Amino acid sequence: xxxxxxxxxxxxxxxxxxxxxxxxxxxxxxxxxxxxxxxxxxxxxxxxxxxxxxxxxxxxxxxxxxxxxxxxxxxxxxxxxxxxxxxxxxxxxxxxxxxxxxxxxxxxxxxxxxxxxxxxxxxxxxxxxxxxxxxxxxxxxxxxxxxxxxxxxxxxxxxxxxxxxxxxxxxxxxxxxxxxxxxxxxxxxxxxxxxxxxxxxxxxxxxxxxxxxxxxxxxxxxxxxxxxxxxxxxxxxxxx
Amino acid sequence: xxxxxxxxxxxxxxxxxxxxxxxxxxxxxxxxxxxxxxxxxxxxxxxxxxxxxxxxxxxxxxxxxxxxxxxxxxxxxxxxxxxxxxxxxxxxxxxxxxxxxxxxxxxxxxxxxxxxxxxxxxxxxxxxxxxxxxxxxxxxxxxxxxxxxxxxxxxxxxxxxxxxxxxxxxxxxxxxxxxxxxxxxxxxxxxxxxxxxxxxxxxxxxxxxxxxxxxxxxxxxxxxxxxxxxxxxxxxxxxx
Numbered sequence: 001x002x003x004x005x006x007x008x009x010x011x012x013x014x015x016x017x018x019x020x021x022x023x024x025x026x027x028x029x030x031x032x033x034x035x036x037x038x039x040x041x042x043x044x045x046x047x048x049x050x051x052x053x054x055x056x057x058x059x060x061x062x063x064x065x066x067x068x069x070x071x072x073x074x075x076x077x078x079x080x081x082x083x084x085x086x087x088x089x090x091x092x093x094x095x096x097x098x099x100x101x102x103x104x105x106x107x108x109x110x111x112x113x114x115x116x117x118x119x120x121x122x123x124x125x126x127x128x129x130x131x132x133x134x135x136x137x138x139x140x141x142x143x144x145x146x147x148x149x150x151x152x153x154x155x156x157x158x159x160x161x162x163x164x165x166x167x168x169x170x171x172x173x174x175x176x177x178x179x180x181x182x183x184x185x186x187x188x189x190x191x192x193x194x195x196x197x198x199x200x201x202x203x204x205x206x207x208x209x210x211x212x213x214x215x216x217x218x219x220x221x222x223x224x225x226x227x228x229x230x231x232x233x234x235x236x237x238x239x240x
Numbered sequence: 241x242x243x244x245x246x247x248x249x250x251x252x253x254x255x256x257x258x259x260x261x262x263x264x265x266x267x268x269x270x271x272x273x274x275x276x277x278x279x280x281x282x283x284x285x286x287x288x289x290x291x292x293x294x295x296x297x298x299x300x301x302x303x304x305x306x307x308x309x310x311x312x313x314x315x316x317x318x319x320x321x322x323x324x325x326x327x328x329x330x331x332x333x334x335x336x337x338x339x340x341x342x343x344x345x346x347x348x349x350x351x352x353x354x355x356x357x358x359x360x361x362x363x364x365x366x367x368x369x370x371x372x373x374x375x376x377x378x379x380x381x382x383x384x385x386x387x388x389x390x391x392x393x394x395x396x397x398x399x400x401x402x403x404x405x406x407x408x409x410x411x412x413x414x415x416x417x418x419x420x421x422x423x424x425x426x427x428x429x430x431x432x433x434x435x436x437x438x439x440x441x442x443x444x445x446x447x448x449x450x451x452x453x454x455x456x457x458x459x460x461x462x463x464x465x466x467x468x469x470x471x472x473x474x475x476x477x478x479x480x
Contacts, residue, residue, distance in 0.1 A: 019256075085351065093359045094474065105352050108351065119332075123330075124366070124367060127367075128364045142390050147366070147390065234330060
């Protein structure tokens with residue numbers, strides 16, 4: 001029987017993919033994805049039916065994947081990172097009855113960025129996307145505020161785009177209500193890919209111009225520190 | 241030159257490991273880990289020096305890994321899930337100068353559990369460990385409260401142990417201040433391993449007796465729903 005795999009391929013490049021993700025792609029008749037992600041897969045997709053589209057073609061790709069499944073083709077629809085976090089698993093589950101769908105988890109960009117920065121997450125953390133395309137800005141700000149108040153490490157996806165150049169600064173002002181300007185911040189662009197840029201800085205010292213949609217930010221909690229240009233959040237929680 | 245790899249091996253079993261994780265282990269002279277995790281690695285560790293200890297031997301294992309590195313042996317210290325979330329990356333970064341250390345990210349248990357449940361995370365979420373061994377209970381409760389107030393999906397690690405059988409219920413009471421009893425909850429034991437148990441239930445209907453330290457809980461946000469026994473958090477955020 002044909003199946004629909006929703007595959008998290010990790011941050012990009014083959015080395016952060018899991019064996020299960022590769023197996024799903026190899027077993028598929030058709031592969032659907034955002035054009036650059038299909039390119040990461042290289043010769044694993046040789047001889048397969050490919051459907052790829054550009055940015056913001058998410059729902060079109062999901063519908064196509066479901067259509068291919070209905071034609072009897074085992075199909076993989078790929079997301080970077082983990083398919084179940086800001087990825088394709090949700091729309092696919094919404095569009096199907098779930099019976100023929102298998103979600104295959106992957107390494108999310110924040111974990112890849114964290115590995116490149118040292119160990120900035122380690123403890124309780126909150127993941128927030130600053131994209132307000134599908135989430136009201138006030139909901140996002142409330143999350144920033146409460147996450148900062150409760151001293152979560154915070155990982156930020158889609159931190160800054162041309163359409164909303166000042167949102168990140170507005171969001172980080174809320175963090176500054178609770179944490180001092182020396183709080184370590186890691187900024188990673190193109191995590192896990194060739195040409196990764198890794199920067200260790202502090203909340204008071206962020207250069208907003210070097211941040212875009214391909215960047216992940218990790219903001220430390222009140223115990224996080226910098227050593228040898230690596231960011232470390234202690235595992236145990238010391239009461240100050 | 242010898243190196244120390246801190247390797248996230250995913251939730252357990254080879255299929256959720258990344259290529260990079262396997263390469264690190266294959267390239268190592270010595271492998272250090274909690275005994276059952278070493279067993280997941282099977283014949284990849286044949287012929288290597290092995291140092292394994294039981295539960296709560298974390299710091300002993302970290303010190304041993306650093307010692308092996310100093311002896312000139314390329315060494316992997318393994319964590320299940322992602323090494324940088326409640327794993328070995330933190331203690332290793334604290335014990336070393338970071339120069340010879342490479343952290344290799346992995347698939348965390350919450351993402352593996354989410355894949356088995358459908359797409360319960362999808363959107364902004366907070367990860368909280370209920371273990372109070374190294375974190376004051378009042379800090380944990382504050383995080384539960386703020387995460388629930390800001391309508392994060394919540395993933396819970398170490399939700400319940402024999403030493404604190406009633407903590408989970410106390411923590412979930414805080415969630416009930418903000419979400420109704422029909423809020424979907426996914427309970428997964430031994431995610432990604434043979435014999436995985438996956439249960440879809442609601443906040444009002446949790447059977448606490450079936451939850452232990454090997455279980456991950458995922459609590460939906462105010463938009464999360466259940467369809468065909470799968471939990472779905474919509475990607476877009478509808479204002480109610």
